[in-house]
Amino acid sequence: MFIAAQGPMKATVDDFWLMIWQQRPKAVVMVTNVIEDRKQKCEQYWPDDTSTELRYGDITVSMVSAEEWAEYVVRVLNIEKNGEKRRVRQYHYTAWPDHGVPDSMSPFISFYKKIKTETYRIDGALLVHCSAGVGRTGTFIAMSNLLEQAEMHQQVDFFECVKKMRANRPSMVQTVEQYVFLHCVINEFLATAKYPCAPSDIKTRLANHGEANNTYANMATAEIDEEFFRIGRYVSDHGLDVDEGRKPENSNKNRSMTVLPPSAPPATDKKEKSLRPVISSGNGYINAVMVNAYRKKNQFIATQLPLVNTMTDFWQMIEEYRVSVIVQLDPCKSRNVYVLQKTNWSREDETSNAETLSFLEMLEKHQQKTGNHNICVTSL
Structure with a gap:
């Protein structure tokens, strides 16, 4: 059983919490961000941290915990009214793009499984909302209903499912894109259902x-x-647009033309890619993508070993994306690099000739040991 609702507005947030108090939902599912495309889609109806309490009419709301994952956040909230205390769990999906639908089904499936696993023994309806409470809300509810139908009857009826929902609330599953996404997410869920293992x-x-x-x-x-x-x-079956890497000015920056990053979306296209290309400040192209970790979004940069002509782009990427660790998994020739640092040469005082000659003699010996290779001299 579900309650489909619009996202609360400033004028309705008190009523929203009163509905939660009266209906006692097993959990709240939020499928929108508070701000999308610089527009407010929903009033934030929970405190930012555990040290803050917010009051909505007769109901006081406080934060117990917030568990962040790559594509969603799970918040545990305490609510109190007239001395009675209850606990509400909120599942907030944060990876739905500003426009259209997600281009990857896996995060949405993981989100659904998390909710299903943690709430199936709890009585009550599941309260689901996005902004208007029809498009994404309808898609989530339809997915849940169709998966239950598949489990019970080994078949699914998309048309009948959405038709019945619209008899209760107009425009549920609002766009053709969402209807197609619903097919894709059910297909992937059923195709991969047997693979998770303990x-x-x-x-x-x-x-x-x-x-x-x-x-x-x-x-x-x-x-x-x-x-x-x-x-x-x-x-x-899910082709990526990799035309950027095939352009003449970029083709010599790839080790393999079969391993190319997805092209960056145009500036007017706000749709988020499941694999986001890394963009350098040079000509904008580098063979690398951002990859989510299990708990954190864009935690990794996956890239090829730099070529001679991409070395500058590689280090520019390290600087611009504030990379602190580089993991190299390719074998390479190891060699020793000697760093000779003269620590007592100040800017103000001249060093003695004897000290300078001794330092140069030491440098010459190390150079001879390494086959008279080049020497790099640096100073501030």
């Missing part, structure tokens, strides 16, 4: 994989192989 099962899977490879000539019969090949088949 950590304790990994050893068994590996053992079965080895037995299958010993028993059958075709490696694809093993569970892990089948899963891996399914990833390739599935992802290949």
